[in-house]
Ligand SMILES: Nc1ncnc2c1ncn2[C@@H]1O[C@H](COP(=O)(O)OP(=O)(O)OP(=O)(O)O)[C@@H](O)[C@H]1O
């Protein structure tokens with residue numbers, strides 16, 4: 001498909017790049033190129049090798065063979081992250097790479113702090129000043145001197161973006177930068193990408209969201225199982241075609257979830273006026289058996305805080321909760337015993353034991369079943385692990401694989417699996433499909449629907465609007481820690497949810 | 513930030529309080545002589561603790577410091593006993609013992625990705641054995657207690673104007689310099705970043721290997737430096753010198769607010785911590801309590817400090833959310849339901 005490989009307008013050219021992390025081959029003879037001033041999307045299933053390819057290009061990890069030419073210069077077989085930065089390769093990695101305990105400014109300028117003269121003494125004033133100037137330039141809601149630990153996940157992602165922008169890059173690489181951003185922030189990012197392209201900077205963009213890929217990119221590279229499938233000009237191809245190339249067959253979005261009839265099943269969870277100072281106020285709702293209740297809203301609107309409190313991780317200051325008709329004081333222990341599950345949002349931080357195998361990661365959440373007398377049944381543990389792996393299509397499907405060595409999306413799947421293989425009455429799910437590829441996403445939706453059909457009640461937090469509209473029976477929109485609007489018995493659209501989340505209620509209210 | 517300041521304030525108040533109690537119970541405590549001696553003791557531990565602090569901020573641990581002190585002292589004794597080299601030649605050479613040991617530690621930790629604790633513990637074993645091997649022996653092969661008479665060498669452990677010990681001056685200079693390095697240079701920032709999140713630091717382009725190497729070399733250097741001052745002050749040195757001193761050093765660092773998890777802490781804290789520890793030890797002595805309980809007290813203090821730190825972190829997290837609430841409550845544009 002690409003014959004003009006050697007043409008001069010390539011900024012980055014990879015030829016025959018092969019990489020294996022002592023064992024299986026992760027990148028197999030990949031030819032790949034990025035032109036000057038283009039936005040280039042890199043797509044593929046979880047574990048296809050996208051992050052590995054950019055880690056090789058950015059010097060974060062080595063390669064076994066193949067040549068990389070950047071800006072006319074051949075890169076040596078071994079080069080450091082720093083070498084790559086110096087040549088103008090900036091990157092936002094999939095895993096957050098910020099340092100806790102430091103300020104926003106310190107993080108933005110980490111390892112490239114402005115110094116006094118030729119010394120290695122940091123000019124703090126100048127650093128804060130430059131950081132604030134950068135923040136203001138892109139109109140981000142941040143303060144240069146704020147501590148990283150005090151800002152939200154979405155804000156941290158913005159810091160991550162600024163960190164890369166401050167590199168004066170020729171090539172800006174972004175590995176799933178939008179996965180923890182909401183629509184408004186995503187739009188900000190898109191604007192930045194357009195500006196960068198206007199300035200002649202190339203952007204290499206990784207995303208599982210096809211509408212983003214399609215809206216942004218000039219060319220698309222598809223990777224499958226570590227091999228290059230093709231490089232395509234966007235105007236020559238449809239999103240459905242990209243998906244077909246990615247997973248090897250086409251998928252059909254299953255029909256919209258059939259909504260619960262107004263004749264309601266019994267109430268499972270009844271929440272009355274719960275408040276936790278500083279997090280949320282006067283939240284009341286009831287959740288019925290087999291119902292999927294969506295929680296929408298902007299990042300930082302208090303959705304995660306509500307489910308964390310209901311699961312018993314954080315305290316509730318006032319209000320009452322009833323579970324199956326009896327008063328219930330949430331605590332993690334009681335929740336597990338009662339058959340309540342929780343799939344957290346920040347899965348890589350809260351949900352995985354990186355140095356353990358898939359089997360023990362899944363096993364640990366199911367010890368009550370696997371080891372009722374204190375001794376784990378290895379056989380049952382393995383069975384569960386295999387069930388989880390096939391349920392969510394984890395790659396590689398090897399139960400003894402260390403979770404820390406899985407691709408980002410596959411780590412997410414393991415955390416999902418660990419809860420989904422349980423027998424639950426009620427489950428809180430926070431952003432179930434962030435970073436998960438399209439094929440697996442449909443399977444997860446299918447599974448959530450199946451759970452609901454079996455009578456499991458589900459509280460679903462999601463920033464992915466189609467996800468809410470396709471799955472939820474009702475949607476509560478939170479804003480600044482309060483319930484701002486409830487959508488029920490109406491045709492949901494992402495548009496309506498977004499408007500409510502942004503505080504525009506008039507039009508949204510019409511339908512209710 | 514403010515919880516950090518509170519902690520420091522509490523520590524300083526506690527320091528003054530204990531000093532006041534000691535003065536009331538034994539007036540000798542408040543004499544210039546005793547205070548200067550106390551500072552001198554604090555400095556001997558403190559010099560080692562300065563290097564150790566950097567190791568702990570990088571999320572490592574250096575168990576080899578005792579062995580480094582012992583071997584350094586023995587190398588010195590050998591120079592003094594068997595050569596006529598002037599002090600300004602052999603002392604710098606002696607300091608290389610710590611630097612070399614630090615390289616050794618750093619090399620095995622970064623190159624072979626071995627656990628810090630094991631590598632440095634092994635180093636300690638090797639060095640303390642070497643110290644015994646090279647110790648000055650009599651004709652029967654027993655370790656001889658050499659009295660140091662080299663005036664120039666004794667200069668290090670002696671006092672200067674107003675009775676202030678040179679060890680104390682060295683400690684303050686080293687402490688201030690290292691604090692500045694930590695907080696104001698790229699190298700210092702790299703140590704915090706490496707300790708807080710090594711993989712993130714790496715992705716940002718920091719050479720975490722070089723950083724780790726650096727902190728162990730510096731820690732070794734500090735231990736060797738302390739060995740010179742201690743042996744000079746004692747006017748002699750045994751091959752066991754410094755063995756077991758990890759306890760005091762770790763206590764000083766932990767009391768000062770540097771955590772085992774890494775990414776946090778500073779030298780000011782360690783300096784206060786070393787004085788605090790010396791004060792406790794001095795107090796036990798001055799009050800006529802059996803010195804055997806010293807290690808029990810120090811062990812207890814380490815545990816207590818760690819407990820309080822964990823507890824305080826929880827408290828400050830909770831206070832932080834409360835203050836956020838106040839901001840939210842006072843913010844305009846709240847929707848009336
Ligand atoms: N450090 C590692 N050690 C061993 N194997 C690894 C390591 N990192 C990644 N892999 C393996 O390499 C393969 C490709 O992973 P990579 O992270 O590049 O996937 P990806 O395309 O970025 O997927 P995702 O969409 O889930 O982020 C996976 O099979 C993964 O298990």
Ligand SMILES: [Mg+2]
Pocket residue numbers: 050051052094175407408409
């Ligand atoms: Mg990835």
